[in-house]
Amino acid sequence: MERVVGMNSRVGSHESTRERTVFRLAFLGPWIALASTAAAVLVFGAPSREVQLLPFAVSIVLFGLPHGAVDHLTLPWAYDEPPTRRWLAIVGGLYLLVGLAYAMIWFVAPIAAFALFILITWFHWGQGELHPLVELVDPTHLRTRTARALTVAARGALPMVVPLVAFPEEYRWVAARLVGLFGTVDLAALDPVFSPVGRGAAAAVVATLLVASLAVGYRSGEGRESWLVDSGELVFLSAYFLVVPPILAIGMFFPCWHSVRHITRLLLLDDAAAARLDEGELWSALARFGRLATPLTVGALLVFGGLALAVPVDPGSGPDLFAVYLVGIAVVTAPHVVVVTWLDLTDGVWQPVRRGEH
Ligand SMILES: CC1=C(/C=C/C(C)=C/C=C/C(C)=C/C=O)C(C)(C)CCC1
Ligand SMILES: [Fe+2]
Numbered sequence: 001m002e003r004v005v006g007m008n009s010r011v012g013s014h015e016s017t018r019e020r021t022v023f024r025l026a027f028l029g030p031w032i033a034l035a036s037t038a039a040a041v042l043v044f045g046a047p048s049r050e051v052q053l054l055p056f057a058v059s060i061v062l063f064g065l066p067h068g069a070v071d072h073l074t075l076p077w078a079y080d081e082p083p084t085r086r087w088l089a090i091v092g093g094l095y096l097l098v099g100l101a102y103a104m105i106w107f108v109a110p111i112a113a114f115a116l117f118i119l120i121t122w123f124h125w126g127q128g129e130l131h132p133l134v135e136l137v138d139p140t141h142l143r144t145r146t147a148r149a150l151t152v153a154a155r156g157a158l159p160m161v162v163p164l165v166a167f168p169e170e171y172r173w174v175a176a177r178l179v180g181l182f183g184t185v186d187l188a189a190l191d192p193v194f195s196p197v198g199r200g201a202a203a204a205v206v207a208t209l210l211v212a213s214l215a216v217g218y219r220s221g222e223g224r225e226s227w228l229v230d231s232g233e234l235v236f237l238s239a240y241f242l243v244v245p246p247i248l249a250i251g252m253f254f255p256c257w258h259s260v261r262h263i264t265r266l267l268l269l270d271d272a273a274a275a276r277l278d279e280g281e282l283w284s285a286l287a288r289f290g291r292l293a294t295p296l297t298v299g300a301l302l303v304f305g306g307l308a309l310a311v312p313v314d315p316g317s318g319p320d321l322f323a324v325y326l327v328g329i330a331v332v333t334a335p336h337v338v339v340v341t342w343l344d345l346t347d348g349v350w351q352p353v354r355r356g357e358h
Pocket of ligand 1: 254329
């Protein structure tokens with residue numbers, strides 16, 4: 001199936017307007033959001049945990065939770081089909097099956113479920129970086145499957161593994177909060193991960209992935225500009241996750257980087273939104289997305305409410321509510337990853353590019 005995505009799809013004056021608008025949304029916005037967070041931490045020091053939780057609270061309505069709330073429309077958009085009952089049944093069934101199965105793991109084996117959450121997010125936040133790097137900067141330096149797989153591994157490792165190296169106590173605190181909801185307080189099984197040896201190994205894994213990802217991208221010999229963007233982002237994100245305490249760092253990264261980039265991709269898939277990008281009407285395109293995402297954002301919150309009632313421990317405090325929110329996100333992320341992986345496959349994100357072909 002021939003379907004052009006991103007900025008290569010139009011010719012003429014609309015192209016440059018779309019290009020500029022997409023650049024502002026997918027690159028400039030995330031850079032400014034994270035750089036100003038890091039600058040604020042460097043100047044004023046780390047805020048209290050309560051303050052660090054605030055971006056997570058905001059992510060319920062802004063970008064974060066809504067970014068997955070149009071999963072039922074994503075595949076129909078990708079296939080240029082209307083959102084028929086069949087599509088709704090497929091995506092709904094997927095959410096029910098995969099979401100429920102994974103939710104059950106949280107109840108029976110919360111520590112394993114937490115470890116799985118880290119692995120799922122590692123993959124998902126890594127895969128989310130491919131589309132901007134492959135489709136939005138032209139020509140891309142990521143021309144082979146190996147280069148793309150390394151990008152997924154390296155990019156996902158930054159938010160999931162660097163905090164373990166730099167802020168083990170915060171990491172352990174979050175792990176304890178999440179599994180604590182299910183009555184488990186003994187985290188001894190995770191001790192080796194937090195030990196100096198465990199953290200050293202984690203640092204070595206990240207360093208190896210970064211170097212390999214940069215080297216393989218450089219060797220492709222094409223797409224120097226996109227390699228520079230990639231390297232700049234890798235260095236910037238490494239420093240960001242080393243400097244900013246992880247609850248705040250991830251609280252900003254999730255809505256303002258991962259979600260904004262996914263939303264950009266969705267706006268380009270949705271013809272009506274893409275037409276607004278062609279006119280430079282970014283806010284109007286985002287408003288349309290917001291309308292489409294509202295019903296299932298509310299639906300997800302209802303599920304999270306059910307989760308709060310179902311967990312054995314009564315979530316009374318702010319940190320407990322944060323823990324319920326994260327477990328809720330974990331549960332809806334499992335099927336969301338399937339939808340995004342499906343989208344990646346139909347989009348040709350895993351299709352290598354031949355030499356000379358952009
Ligand atoms: C907050 C936080 C952590 C985990 C966050 C995770 C795993 C978030 C996942 C969000 C997803 C999957 C969103 C959907 O796209 C860590 C790493 C334990 C470190 C301490 C702070
Ligand atoms: Fe996502």
